[in-house]
Amino acid sequence: MTGTAPDPNLEVSVGVDLGGTDTRVVALDLDGTVRRDTTLPTPHDLPPSQAVAVLADVIADSLRSPPGHPGLRVVGVGIGASGPIDPHGVIRNPDTLPAFSGAPLTHLVAEQLGVPCVIDNDAVTAAIGEHRHGAGRGSAALLTVTLGTGIGVGLLLAGAPVRAADGSHPEAGHLTIGEPAPACYCGLLHCWEQAASRTALERLTSGQTTDIAARAQAGDTSSQDLFRRYGALVGELAGRLRPKRQRSPGTRRGGGTGTVGARYVKACVTGWWLRRPAVP
Numbered sequence: 001m002t003g004t005a006p007d008p009n010l011e012v013s014v015g016v017d018l019g020g021t022d023t024r025v026v027a028l029d030l031d032g033t034v035r036r037d038t039t040l041p042t043p044h045d046l047p048p049s050q051a052v053a054v055l056a057d058v059i060a061d062s063l064r065s066p067p068g069h070p071g072l073r074v075v076g077v078g079i080g081a082s083g084p085i086d087p088h089g090v091i092r093n094p095d096t097l098p099a100f101s102g103a104p105l106t107h108l109v110a111e112q113l114g115v116p117c118v119i120d121n122d123a124v125t126a127a128i129g130e131h132r133h134g135a136g137r138g139s140a141a142l143l144t145v146t147l148g149t150g151i152g153v154g155l156l157l158a159g160a161p162v163r164a165a166d167g168s169h170p171e172a173g174h175l176t177i178g179e180p181a182p183a184c185y186c187g188l189l190h191c192w193e194q195a196a197s198r199t200a201l202e203r204l205t206s207g208q209t210t211d212i213a214a215r216a217q218a219g220d221t222s223s224q225d226l227f228r229r230y231g232a233l234v235g236e237l238a239g240r241l242r243p244k245r246q247r248s249p250g251t252r253r254g255g256g257t258g259t260v261g262a263r264y265v266k267a268c269v270t271g272w273w274l275r276r277p278a279v280p
């Protein structure tokens with residue numbers, strides 16, 4: 001009797017964080033262990049077909065193994081992308097993802113790699129991840145705020161994303177805040193993400209975020225004040241998004257703000273509590 005030889009390749013799923021600045025590609029085995037982790041600048045000046053081909057190539061390259069090591073076999077790809085995603089899984093974000101906006105991204109990636117590919121807004125995918133495996137595990141209601149090129153907000157009720165009437169995620173980064181902020185690409189003034197995104201923090205620190213965070217940690221009061229003001233901006237509007245008093249937000253630091261997040265989390269939580277709910 002002859003049996004089928006076991007597949008020597010390790011099965012992995014691939015997660016893609018498609019941001020306005022960088023794109024991160026992570027391959028995890030089915031136990032959740034990270035096997036590959038690659039970051040590249042997000043292409044902006046390519047036509048959609050080329051941008052998708054670049055992304056598929058990066059995924060394929062990240063799965064190659066050195067000689068003598070077991071190969072990786074991708075079984076599926078999940079993409080979290082900045083900005084609105086329409087009900088058909090098409091990115092509608094010409095402002096920060098122009099090279100991918102309007103393209104049938106999941107269809108093209110699935111075709112090139114030969115595996116299923118799904119997509120959602122990056123804040124929604126972050127919320128789903130935290131609900132399944134992180135700070136919000138098992139919670140009935142979960143609000144996630146992501147600080148990147150802009151601000152993303154994902155809201156889950158009973159584990160399911162809350163969406164607008166057109167199926168998109170809540171664009172809460174464009175709620176306005178009572179603080180000076182540069183004019184937003186959306187056409188509004190005082191958008192929260194213009195005042196409190198990672199981009200805004202980099203502007204506040206003139207691109208010296210890591211150095212100023214180190215100074216704050218060493219006790220420099222003006223550097224500490226800068227992070228305190230920034231954290232309050234993050235927490236103030238996040239606090240307005242909760243319907244009633246709830247326990248303090250959990251925090252997960254990652255991406256570009258990971259090394260400095262500790263400098264503003266306390267002010268963020270304080271801002272969260274200072275906001276009074278509109279309906280007690």
Ligand SMILES: [Zn+2]
Nearest residue numbers: 174184186191
């Ligand atoms: Zn805006």
